[in-house]
Amino acid sequence: MQIVQQVVFVLVFAVAVYFFYRNVSKIRRNILLGRDEDRTDNKSERLRTMFKVAFGQSKMGTRPIAAILHFFVYVGFILINIEVLEIIVDGIAGTHRAFAPIGKLYDVAIGFFEVLALLVLVGCALFLTRRFINRIPRFHKPEMKGWPTKDATIILVTEIVLMIAILKMNAADQVLQARGAEHYAQAGSFPISQFLVPFFEGFSTETLVVFERIFWWFHIIGILLFLNFLPYSKHFHIILAFPNTYYSNLKPKGQFDNIGSITNEVKTMMGMPDADPNAPPPESFGAKDIQDLTWKNIMDSYTCTECGRCTSECPANQTGKLLSPRKIMMDTRDRAEEIGKRIDSGLEPNDDKNLLSYISKEELWACTSCNACAEVCPVNIDPLNIITQLRQYLVMEKAEAPNELNMMFTNVENNGAPWQFPASDRDKWTSEL
Amino acid sequence: MSDKIHVPTVAELNAKGVTPDVLFWVGCAGSFDERAQKITKAMAKILSHLEINYAILGKEESCTGDPAKRAGNEFLFQMQAMNNIAIMNGYGITKIITTCPHCFNTLKNEYPELGGNYDVVHHTSYIQSLINEGRLTFGKGDYKGKKITYHDSCYLGRANGIYDAPRDILKKLDAELVELKRCRAKGLCCGAGGAQIFKEAENGSKEINVERAEEALETKASVIASNCPFCMTMLRDGVKHFNKEDEVEVLDLAELVANANDL
Numbered sequence: 001m002q003i004v005q006q007v008v009f010v011l012v013f014a015v016a017v018y019f020f021y022r023n024v025s026k027i028r029r030n031i032l033l034g035r036d037e038d039r040t041d042n043k044s045e046r047l048r049t050m051f052k053v054a055f056g057q058s059k060m061g062t063r064p065i066a067a068i069l070h071f072f073v074y075v076g077f078i079l080i081n082i083e084v085l086e087i088i089v090d091g092i093a094g095t096h097r098a099f100a101p102i103g104k105l106y107d108v109a110i111g112f113f114e115v116l117a118l119l120v121l122v123g124c125a126l127f128l129t130r131r132f133i134n135r136i137p138r139f140h141k142p143e144m145k146g147w148p149t150k151d152a153t154i155i156l157v158t159e160i161v162l163m164i165a166i167l168k169m170n171a172a173d174q175v176l177q178a179r180g181a182e183h184y185a186q187a188g189s190f191p192i193s194q195f196l197v198p199f200f201e202g203f204s205t206e207t208l209v210v211f212e213r214i215f216w217w218f219h220i221i222g223i224l225l226f227l228n229f230l231p232y233s234k235h236f237h238i239i240l241a242f243p244n245t246y247y248s249n250l251k252p253k254g255q256f257d258n259i260g261s262i263t264n265e266v267k268t269m270m271g272m273p274d275a276d277p278n279a280p281p282p283e284s285f286g287a288k289d290i291q292d293l294t295w296k297n298i299m300d301s302y303t304c305t306e307c308g309r310c311t312s313e314c315p316a317n318q319t320g321k322l323l324s325p326r327k328i329m330m331d332t333r334d335r336a337e338e339i340g341k342r343i344d345s346g347l348e349p350n351d352d353k354n355l356l357s358y359i360s361k362e363e364l365w366a367c368t369s370c371n372a373c374a375e376v377c378p379v380n381i382d383p384l385n386i387i388t389q390l391r392q393y394l395v396m397e398k399a400e401a402p403n404e405l406n407m408m409f410t411n412v413e414n415n416g417a418p419w420q421f422p423a424s425d426r427d428k429w430t431s432e433l
Numbered sequence: 434m435s436d437k438i439h440v441p442t443v444a445e446l447n448a449k450g451v452t453p454d455v456l457f458w459v460g461c462a463g464s465f466d467e468r469a470q471k472i473t474k475a476m477a478k479i480l481s482h483l484e485i486n487y488a489i490l491g492k493e494e495s496c497t498g499d500p501a502k503r504a505g506n507e508f509l510f511q512m513q514a515m516n517n518i519a520i521m522n523g524y525g526i527t528k529i530i531t532t533c534p535h536c537f538n539t540l541k542n543e544y545p546e547l548g549g550n551y552d553v554v555h556h557t558s559y560i561q562s563l564i565n566e567g568r569l570t571f572g573k574g575d576y577k578g579k580k581i582t583y584h585d586s587c588y589l590g591r592a593n594g595i596y597d598a599p600r601d602i603l604k605k606l607d608a609e610l611v612e613l614k615r616c617r618a619k620g621l622c623c624g625a626g627g628a629q630i631f632k633e634a635e636n637g638s639k640e641i642n643v644e645r646a647e648e649a650l651e652t653k654a655s656v657i658a659s660n661c662p663f664c665m666t667m668l669r670d671g672v673k674h675f676n677k678e679d680e681v682e683v684l685d686l687a688e689l690v691a692n693a694n695d696l
Contacts, residue, residue, distance in 0.1 A: 252542050252593050253592050254538035254592025254593050255538070256503070256543065259507045263511055266511045267515070272515070285507065315624060315644070318644065319637045319638060319639040320636075320637035321637040322636070368625070369626045370587040370627070372619075372621075375619075388505065393505075394505060401504060404633065405628055408628065409506050412498070412501055412509055413512075416461075417464070417495075418500050418631055421464075426459075426465070426494060427489065429470045430439075430491075
């Protein structure tokens, strides 16, 4: 019987890891559809940023209640993984609590994990309450209709169910340990699950073994299913938060990239000596689809967990405009997924749609470039960078700027100022001192 | 009041074989917008009062290209930038101060890659350093104990992380700083940036500047201090929206400093 369980476990585990690997590879490929951008400089500052922002959760604190609840779930996630490792070892080797021989520390650790499991459970329950009973507005913006809300619900409910499975498994285990059942050596401490013991004491040892096995299998299969849910879910942020903060924009937020190919064009036009007359003219300006964005823009989109802090801080969104920075990120990811699926089906990557089929001009022209979205994002996503590239496409490729902005361009070109004042009046104020 | 002030141009100094220590970059709003001109004048008075070797480019100055760049017209931006850089490099400019955080951001962050390397300082940081060096003092205390609130501009604050210099100046003025509910990194935009000021806002339920002015009026401060000519326009319009322009003044930090010195 034992050997059958081991074989089944190894098979299930291998299939789970294979599918996870396959889907993560697809996301990696989709991210790399973006154009190149060098973000490999300043390794020490990048590591510091990652430790501070992703590992240390430094940007969560602006919303203290969410920060505390998220911290429970986050620490729970990281540390309970140690127990998952033990479960995997047990599954493969057919042992029970393989790490128990480390002794006293093991008891402390298991006890601590139980407390964490309870905190995760409470955290997720309160997250559900905030989302569906308190109805915090940022969770109910138009872009959250349908799948995004289902996605969030699946994540929170699954985590609650998994934590309950751990605690029930430990409760059954305790009773078996107390009865000196074969294979269930004394190990661990159970500060939380001890309260579940009365539910199990009435059963025979044989029944309890079955219960304990069911909970164990339920827990590990649940975890493996959840692992495979990640690539389909906003919850993928638990993985991408780390690389995404590592590759953060380290420059001042106000600094927009200068388009290099335009620099040479302008230099040539102005007859500057360092212009390269043989450089090929730029192919296109700005971004109209996924491949025109940088890989970091696409990684941003896959890292987004749709918390909506960006949207709730956005001055345009707060005053009823259509723009929602979160939607910019979700649309970018949806379009990357769409192109990825076309590649998977052996089709040409691009169809007659593009990113602007998802994001409207009205959204793009509502942005004040204030950087509130990028500032507040707990994982350093930069929606403004995408907005700017889409504007560049609209202006330089399509000549579709709003009329007033075209007038502003003309004024800058002709008068050296965005208004229609003669350049000769620029220093008129000096005569009034 | 002081005597008539002469603001030298770089060309004028150059003819005398002099290079200014500081180029005062006035910017388009500061040059042409009637209200913003007052900020420019206040700053010129401070510079002249302290006998700083400064100059303006005058008619040779042209838009930095900031609004074009934010609106997506990179071509126009780079043309403006390279023309400005050619002029400034021709004069051997090394240090720039400016009263506009948009000019500040563009000159400081986006010009170097195009060949324009200068020490660019926003006027609030510059005034702060003048105070710290003991060159600028406030004897009279016009603003002592006065309730003043301060609006962080996006391009000085979030864009460049400068939050303390303007607040330090208010402290030195002995004013009672009443912070806005949304301040510093969480400061709400005035609604002008990203070239929005040059167009009608998109459809919505409220104007951003009205939202911000409302918040500023809630502080009951009699002065809203700003550091940007565009925020100035937006906040003044917002205050007017509530018919409070007789009770609440919007003043740039340069104006507060000049007033406190009777300049």
